[in-house]
Amino acid sequence: xxxGVKGPERFLPLTPAVFHILLALADGEKHGYAIxxxxxxxxxxxxxxxxxTLYGSIKRMLAAGLIEESDDRPDPxxxxxxxxxxxxxxxxRKVLRQETERMAGLMALARRKHVWSGVGSRSIQT
Amino acid sequence: MRERNSAPASIDLSVQIYTWLLAAYPERFRAEYGPHMxxxxxxxxxxxxxxxxxxxxAALWARTSLDLIRTSxxxxxxxxxxxxxxxxVRWSGWALMAGAVLFAAGLILGSFDTNYSDxxxxxxxxxxxxxxxxxxxxxxxxxxxxxxxxxxxxxxxGSVGGALLLIAVIGGVVSLGGMLIxxxxxxxxxxxxxxxxxxxxxxxxxxxxxxxxxxxxxxxxAPLLAGVVIPVLFGVSAAIDSSGGSMEDxxxxxxVSATAVGLILLGYRMQAEAATTSQALA
Numbered sequence: 001x002x003x004g005v006k007g008p009e010r011f012l013p014l015t016p017a018v019f020h021i022l023l024a025l026a027d028g029e030k031h032g033y034a035i036x037x038x039x040x041x042x043x044x045x046x047x048x049x050x051x052x053t054l055y056g057s058i059k060r061m062l063a064a065g066l067i068e069e070s071d072d073r074p075d076p077x078x079x080x081x082x083x084x085x086x087x088x089x090x091x092x093r094k095v096l097r098q099e100t101e102r103m104a105g106l107m108a109l110a111r112r113k114h115v116w117s118g119v120g121s122r123s124i125q126t
Numbered sequence: 127m128r129e130r131n132s133a134p135a136s137i138d139l140s141v142q143i144y145t146w147l148l149a150a151y152p153e154r155f156r157a158e159y160g161p162h163m164x165x166x167x168x169x170x171x172x173x174x175x176x177x178x179x180x181x182x183x184a185a186l187w188a189r190t191s192l193d194l195i196r197t198s199x200x201x202x203x204x205x206x207x208x209x210x211x212x213x214x215v216r217w218s219g220w221a222l223m224a225g226a227v228l229f230a231a232g233l234i235l236g237s238f239d240t241n242y243s244d245x246x247x248x249x250x251x252x253x254x255x256x257x258x259x260x261x262x263x264x265x266x267x268x269x270x271x272x273x274x275x276x277x278x279x280x281x282x283x284g285s286v287g288g289a290l291l292l293i294a295v296i297g298g299v300v301s302l303g304g305m306l307i308x309x310x311x312x313x314x315x316x317x318x319x320x321x322x323x324x325x326x327x328x329x330x331x332x333x334x335x336x337x338x339x340x341x342x343x344x345x346x347x348a349p350l351l352a353g354v355v356i357p358v359l360f361g362v363s364a365a366i367d368s369s370g371g372s373m374e375d376x377x378x379x380x381x382v383s384a385t386a387v388g389l390i391l392l393g394y395r396m397q398a399e400a401a402t403t404s405q406a407l408a
Contacts (some may be wrong), residue, residue, distance in 0.1 A: 032162055033169040050193025051163035051170075052151075056200060059159065084162060 006096040012102055013066065017057045020064065022088065022096040029070045029087035032058070058086060066092035078090055136183060137171045144190065150198040152205045189359050212400045213278055218274020219397030220379060225267025226352075226389035230382045232260015237375055262305055268325070269298040271393060287335035290328045294353075297324030323360055326385075329353030342395045352388030355381045 014022070024030060024038035038046050049057075053067055061067045070085040088096070110116070144167045148160045167190065174182040191356025276291040283291065301321025308314030333350025340346055359381045363373050 024194030028399060036170070042243045047191060050190050050197070051166045052193045054166065055163050056155075057160040059155065080165070082161070083165070112364075118136045 215278035218399035222271030222393030229264030230386035294328035326356040348391035
């Protein structure tokens with residue numbers, strides 16, 4: 001997190017773990033294991049976070065105000081009530097948007113430089 | 127966890143071993159997240175056992191061991207950085223208090239000196255030496271204290287508060303430099319006075335920020351009290367000088383004492399809050 005930069009930009013670029021956790025929470029609050037599963041599903045198993053990476057990232061993201069713990073607890077009949085649920089904070093949503101915009105900018109640059117020419121570029125450009 | 131009773135023994139054993147291994151993390155992190163990490167590990171064990179059997183469990187253990195080693199080191203480094211910062215803030219609080227006493231004592235004792243060019247010896251020389259030692263040591267300790275204030279409270283003071291603290295540090299350094307070259311250069315007096323004025327004015331501005339943002343848990347008026355009196359004394363002294371008079375010694379002593387009280391309160395808060403945080407991090 002660069003010092004001297006203000007606003008959501010100071011968090012960019014995000015680490016892969018933080019980016020994937022933010023993305024996993026983009027469509028609603030989840031508990032730790034659900035975040036882990038969502039990340040694996042989103043990346044087709046390419047990103048597998050261990051409990052240490054997951055909760056170390058959650059600790060730092062809570063401290064930075066990117067996510068917050070949800071007060072809502074699930075119905076004990078449906079889930080373990082001891083689980084903690086997390087959701088995106090307003091700052092986390094802004095940071096996620098800016099990071100995806102940054103990535104989109106890089107994609108556009110790579111396209112202009114024909115990085116994918118001849119290697120399945122059609123599917124990437126869509 | 128509803129599935130625990132039906133879990134194979136290998137899962138229970140794995141979770142038990144993982145729970146023991148959590149001792150590798152700092153105590154505070156373990157207390158906060160350990161049970162949740164163990165619960166997540168149990169969920170992943172159940173999934174891997176269903177999907178891949180024993181080879182799946184072996185692969186999970188290989189991944190988890192690497193994760194545990196890497197992240198436990200990261201957490202210890204994080205904790206170490208926090209502890210070092212809090213220790214620095216705590217000691218800089220003490221430096222600010224000691225600096226305030228030395229600075230005030232030096233200035234007040236120096237004001238009793240009747241002849242600035244007398245040879246070493248006698249009561250006047252004692253006043254002179256006390257003044258020099260008190261002010262120089264006091265200002266060194268001020269710079270340390272202000273650096274600690276910025277390190278500990280810069281972020282929560284916002285961009286304006288952080289900038290004012292930086293200006294106060296720069297003012298303190300300039301003033302100290304002026305003091306050190308005072309005997310060899312006439313510029314020394316100017317640098318000392320301007321540096322001290324900059325430092326205290328910036329501290330006054332920071333006092334406003336501290337009150338508005340409630341930077342400290344108590345005594346948010348302390349930075350304002352520490353900063354505002356010296357600039358007022360400068361102004362009053364200049365006004366009296368221009369009218370041909372001179373400032374009463376008691377006015378000067380009262381003003382310097384008020385500054386010292388503000389700095390002592392500020393330093394006390396810094397070391398007390400940092401000590402509490404250090405205990406919480408331990």
